[in-house]
Amino acid sequence: MKAVEFACDLVSSPAVKPHLESLAGFDIGTFRHSARIFWTSVLAGGEMDLTLRQWTELACGALFHDLGKTGIPRGIIVNNGSLDPKQTEQVRLHPEYGFGMLANFPFNGARGPVIAHHRYKENPYPEEGRSHMSELAAVVAALDQFDALAYSRPYRDGLSMSKVEEILRAQFIGDPNVIDLAMRIGKQNLPAELARRLRI
Numbered sequence: 001m002k003a004v005e006f007a008c009d010l011v012s013s014p015a016v017k018p019h020l021e022s023l024a025g026f027d028i029g030t031f032r033h034s035a036r037i038f039w040t041s042v043l044a045g046g047e048m049d050l051t052l053r054q055w056t057e058l059a060c061g062a063l064f065h066d067l068g069k070t071g072i073p074r075g076i077i078v079n080n081g082s083l084d085p086k087q088t089e090q091v092r093l094h095p096e097y098g099f100g101m102l103a104n105f106p107f108n109g110a111r112g113p114v115i116a117h118h119r120y121k122e123n124p125y126p127e128e129g130r131s132h133m134s135e136l137a138a139v140v141a142a143l144d145q146f147d148a149l150a151y152s153r154p155y156r157d158g159l160s161m162s163k164v165e166e167i168l169r170a171q172f173i174g175d176p177n178v179i180d181l182a183m184r185i186g187k188q189n190l191p192a193e194l195a196r197r198l199r200i
């Protein structure tokens, strides 16, 4: 199946729509960020050896990786960076919130990337040489981090590609091939048909 067709079908599916609407109604910045990572993860999945179900779980994990933010007061999320320790702790919990919100989501494997997408700096099994993240979670984590660095935020401009790559390689303890993938496709724009469906 073609990536655009796959993505457009998915955002119109009854399982996805309600969560998508709650994300869109919450904060446009978070929604656009999620939509970009959704698209780049669809492209990434198209290059990986995945079943259709795994591709769907990767894409939904990316689309809803920050869904848990909708459970936090909006003022904290759209804040320009000056949070008190209690607010910082609330933001830190958004992967857990999102994991809970997707408890009945039919593509259950999407919950893995949701709960793990900020765990790219910590590996509980370094001495065993085991990977600490699933492949799908690592892809979402790298694309999320790429997007956070490369695109402008209200309080700072997006960084250059060389700076983004330097930071990603220094911070990300997962498979370095995932960084190569993120650097290659992280800046791909949404196709017009998908942007139309998402009304962005």
Ligand SMILES: [Fe+2]
Residues within 6 Å of the ligand: 065, 066, 094, 117, 118
């Ligand atoms: Fe996040």
Ligand SMILES: [Fe+2]
Residues within 6 Å of the ligand: 033, 065, 066, 144
């Ligand atoms: Fe994010």
